[in-house]
Amino acid sequence: MFKGKVFITILMTITFIVSSLFSNNIIISHLHHFSKTTIQSGKEKSNKSIMCNSYPTTQNELKGIDEDINYIRKKYDRKLSPREVFLTFDDGPSPVNTLRILEVLKRYNVKATFFIIGKHADEHPDILKRVKREGMCVAPHTYSHNYKIYRSEKAYFDDYEACNNAIMKITGSDTVSFLRLPGGSTIQVSNKAVMKEIKTRLINNNVKYVDWNVSSADAAMDTVPAALIKNNVISQCKGKNFVVILMHDSNTKTTTVEALPDIIEYLKDNGYAFKTFENVTSTEERQMNKLRIINR
Numbered sequence: 222m223f224k225g226k227v228f229i230t231i232l233m234t235i236t237f238i239v240s241s242l243f244s245n246n247i248i249i250s251h252l253h254h255f256s257k258t259t260i261q262s263g264k265e266k267s268n269k270s271i272m273c274n275s276y277p278t279t280q281n282e283l284k285g286i287d288e289d290i291n292y293i294r295k296k297y298d299r300k301l302s303p304r305e306v307f308l309t310f311d312d313g314p315s316p317v318n319t320l321r322i323l324e325v326l327k328r329y330n331v332k333a334t335f336f337i338i339g340k341h342a343d344e345h346p347d348i349l350k351r352v353k354r355e356g357m358c359v360a361p362h363t364y365s366h367n368y369k370i371y372r373s374e375k376a377y378f379d380d381y382e383a384c385n386n387a388i389m390k391i392t393g394s395d396t397v398s399f400l401r402l403p404g405g406s407t408i409q410v411s412n413k414a415v416m417k418e419i420k421t422r423l424i425n426n427n428v429k430y431v432d433w434n435v436s437s438a439d440a441a442m443d444t445v446p447a448a449l450i451k452n453n454v455i456s457q458c459k460g461k462n463f464v465v466i467l468m469h470d471s472n473t474k475t476t477t478v479e480a481l482p483d484i485i486e487y488l489k490d491n492g493y494a495f496k497t498f499e500n501v502t503s504t505e506e507r508q509m510n511k512l513r514i515i516n517r
C-alpha cells in the first residue's frame with residue numbers, strides 16, 4: 222500500500238513538472254527563438270505560431286511577445302519594398318470622378334492618397350466619407366485653392382486649418398502629417414520670403430509637404446488624352462524604384478480615370494508595392510527627403 226502511494230506521488234510530480242515545462246516557458250522561449258530565426262532566413266513571414274500554440278498570461282510571457290513584435294517592426298521598418306509607388310490624386314472630391322477612381326482602385330485592390338480641397342469636401346461630404354471608408358488616405362491640399370493664400374503666412378495657415386477642419390468634421394478622423402501645397406512647393410506666385418516662412422513653419426510643426434517625381438501631366442489642359450497620361454506616367458517610372466505620382470481628381474479629369482487601369486497594371490507588372498501617406502515608415506521618409514519629394 223505504502224509503496225503504491227509513493228509511486229503514484231512520484232508519477233504525478235513528474236507529470237506536473239513535464240506538463241508545466243512544455244505548456245509554458247519552454248514552448249514560449251522556443252517559439253520566441255523560432256520566430257527570429259525563421260524571419261532572418263526570410264522563408265517564413267507569418268509569426269502567428271507565437272499566438273496560437275499557447276496563451277501567454279504572465280507578465281514575462283507578454284513581455285516576450287512584445288519584444289518579438291518590436292523586433293519584427295524594427296526589422297521591416299528599416300526595409301523598403303524593392304519598388305514602391307504612391308498614387309496621389311489632387312483637388313477632389315469631385316462628383317464626376319471620385320467614385321469612378323475608387324471603383325478602379327477597388328478592382329485592383331490598391332490604396333491611394335487623396336489631397337483634397339476642403340471647399341469641395343464641404344460641398345460633397347458623402348463622397349469624402351466614401352473615400353475614407355474605402356480605406357484611402359485623405360490628406361489636406363487647400364481649402365480654397367486660391368493662390369491668394371500665398372500672400373502671407375497667416376493667409377496660408379488660415380486656409381490650411383480650414384481644410385484640416387473640413388476633413389476632421391466630415392471623416393471624424395485626424396488628418397495625416399503630410400500635405401500637398403497648391404501648385405506644388407516650387408510655385409512662384411508669392412515672394413520667396415513668404416514661401417520660406419510657410420515651409421519653415423510647416424516643418425517646425427512636423428508637417429511634411431509632398432511633391433512628386435512622376436507627373437501624369439493631366440493638368441496640362443482640361444482633358445488630356447488618356448493615352449498621353451498613361452505614356453507620361455510609364456515613361457517617367459522607368460528606372461525609378463520609388464515613385465510618387467501626381468494625378469488629379471476634378472470634374473474635367475475623366476481621361477485620368479480612363480488611363481488609371483493601364484497605369485496600375487503597368488505598376489503591378491513591374492513589381493511596385495502600393496503605399497499611401499497614412500503609414501509612412503521612417504525609411505520611406507528618408508527616401509522621400511533624398512529624392513526631394515518632401516520638404517523640398
Ligand SMILES: [Zn+2]
Nearest residue numbers: 311312403404
Ligand atoms: Zn491642386
